[in-house]
Amino acid sequence: MPRPILATIHTAALRHNLARCRAQTADARLWAIVKANAYGHGIEHAFEGLRAADGFALLDLDEAQRVRALGWRGPVLLLEGVFELRDLELCSRLDLWHTVHCNEQIDMLASHKTNVPHRVFLKMNSGMNRLGFTPERYRSAWTRLNALPQVDEISLITHFSDADGERGVASQMAVFASVTRDLPGERSVCNSAATLRHSQLASDWVRPGIAIYGSSPDFPQHSAAEWDLQPAMTLTAKIIATQDLMPGDSVGYGSTFVAAQAMRIGIVACGYADGYPRVCPSGTPVLVDGARSSTIGRVSMDMLVVDLTALPQAGFGSEVTLWGRARGGALLSIDEVAHSAGTVGYELMCALAQRVPVQVQA
Numbered sequence: 001m002p003r004p005i006l007a008t009i010h011t012a013a014l015r016h017n018l019a020r021c022r023a024q025t026a027d028a029r030l031w032a033i034v035k036a037n038a039y040g041h042g043i044e045h046a047f048e049g050l051r052a053a054d055g056f057a058l059l060d061l062d063e064a065q066r067v068r069a070l071g072w073r074g075p076v077l078l079l080e081g082v083f084e085l086r087d088l089e090l091c092s093r094l095d096l097w098h099t100v101h102c103n104e105q106i107d108m109l110a111s112h113k114t115n116v117p118h119r120v121f122l123k124m125n126s127g128m129n130r131l132g133f134t135p136e137r138y139r140s141a142w143t144r145l146n147a148l149p150q151v152d153e154i155s156l157i158t159h160f161s162d163a164d165g166e167r168g169v170a171s172q173m174a175v176f177a178s179v180t181r182d183l184p185g186e187r188s189v190c191n192s193a194a195t196l197r198h199s200q201l202a203s204d205w206v207r208p209g210i211a212i213y214g215s216s217p218d219f220p221q222h223s224a225a226e227w228d229l230q231p232a233m234t235l236t237a238k239i240i241a242t243q244d245l246m247p248g249d250s251v252g253y254g255s256t257f258v259a260a261q262a263m264r265i266g267i268v269a270c271g272y273a274d275g276y277p278r279v280c281p282s283g284t285p286v287l288v289d290g291a292r293s294s295t296i297g298r299v300s301m302d303m304l305v306v307d308l309t310a311l312p313q314a315g316f317g318s319e320v321t322l323w324g325r326a327r328g329g330a331l332l333s334i335d336e337v338a339h340s341a342g343t344v345g346y347e348l349m350c351a352l353a354q355r356v357p358v359q360v361q362a
C-alpha cells in the first residue's frame with residue numbers, strides 16, 4: 001500500500017471557476033494562467049477542466065511544450081517572454097505568443113530568423129516595477145517593435161500590484177490608458193483580483209490564475225465561497241495512529257503543545273515533505289471525516305497531529321481533509337489554512353510535493 005495521502009483535482013470545479021471568471025467580463029477572451037505547473041495542480045491534470053479557456057498563459061518553455069503536447073492548438077502566451085535567442089525558435093516552431101518587456105528581447109527578435117512573424121504582448125511597467133517598459137519608454141519600444149519584420153500584431157499588457165487591496169488599480173490604469181490611448185492592438189490588464197473586483201476593466205483578454213483554482217485573490221476580505229469559487233484541489237490523508245494524552249503530556253518535536261486536560265489525538269500521514277506548511281501553528285483548521293477540528297503541535301516531515309477529543313467516532317483510517325472538499329461535501333478553503341500559515345493559497349497549492357499521488361476527478 002502507498003502512504004494514505006492523496007491530492008484530488010476537481011475538473012468540474014475548474015470548469016465552474018473558469019465560467020465564473022468569464023461571467024465577470026462582457027466578451028473578453030480568457031487566458032487560463034497555468035504557470036508553475038498549473039499552480040501545483042499539474043498542467044495535464046488541470047487541462048480538461050480548463051479547455052474552455054481561449055488560451056493558456058505560462059512562463060516556462062517546457063510547460064508551453066506540454067500544453068502543445070496535449071493537443072492544444074489555440075493561443076499560448078509566455079508571460080515573461082523569452083530568456084535567450086534560441087527560445088524564439090521554439091516560439092516560431094510551436095506558435096507561441098510572447099511578452100516583450102525589455103530592450104534585450106527586442107534585440108533578440110531583431111536577429112531572429114523566421115518566416116512567420118510573431119504575435120507579441122508589449123508590457124508596460126505601470127507602477128509595479130517588476131517587468132516592462134516605463135510609460136516614458138513604452139511608445140518608442142512599440143515603434144521599434146512595429147518596424148520589425150519578425151513582429152506581427154502587437155498587444156498591450158500591464159500587471160497590477162494592488163488589484164486585491166486598498167490601493168486598487170486606478171493610478172496604474174490611468175497611466176496605462178493615457179500612454180496607450182491611440183495605439184492599436186488588444187489590451188490585457190486583469191489578473192484574478194482585477195477580474196473579480198474591477199470587472200469594468202476586463203477588456204480584450206483577462207488573465208485569471210488563482211481564481212480558476214478556487215482560491216480567493218483577496219482573502220480574508222472575501223472568501224472563495226463569497227466569490228462563488230470552488231476548490232479545484234483537495235488534499236486528504238488518513239489517520240494512521242491515535243494516542244490518549246493525560247494533562248501535562250506534550251506532542252511532537254519541541255514539545256510545543258502541552259495538553260491541559262485529557263485528550264485523544266490522531267496522527268495523520270501528511271507532513272511538510274508533502275507540501276503542508278511546517279509553520280502552521282497548533283489550531284490550524286482541518287476536517288476529520290468532514291467534521292472541523294484542528295492541528296496540534298509541530299508539523300513534522302511525514303506526519304501531523306489532529307485533535308480527536310470531540311470526535312469519538314474518528315480513529316485509525318479516518319479521512320482527514322487538509323484543504324478542499326471532504327467526501328461528505330464539507331469544505332475547508334485552502335485560504336484558511338494559508339492564513340494560519342501567514343501566507344496565501346497560491347503558495348500552498350504550488351508547494352504540493354511530487355511524492356503526493358494525484359487523482360483527477362470528473
Ligand SMILES: *Cc1c(COP(=O)(O)O)cnc(C)c1O
Binds near residue numbers: 033035190191192208
Ligand atoms: C500570475 C499572473 C497572473 C495571474 O495572477 P492571479 O493573481 O493568480 O490571478 C496574471 N498575469 C500575469 C502577468 C501573471 O504573471
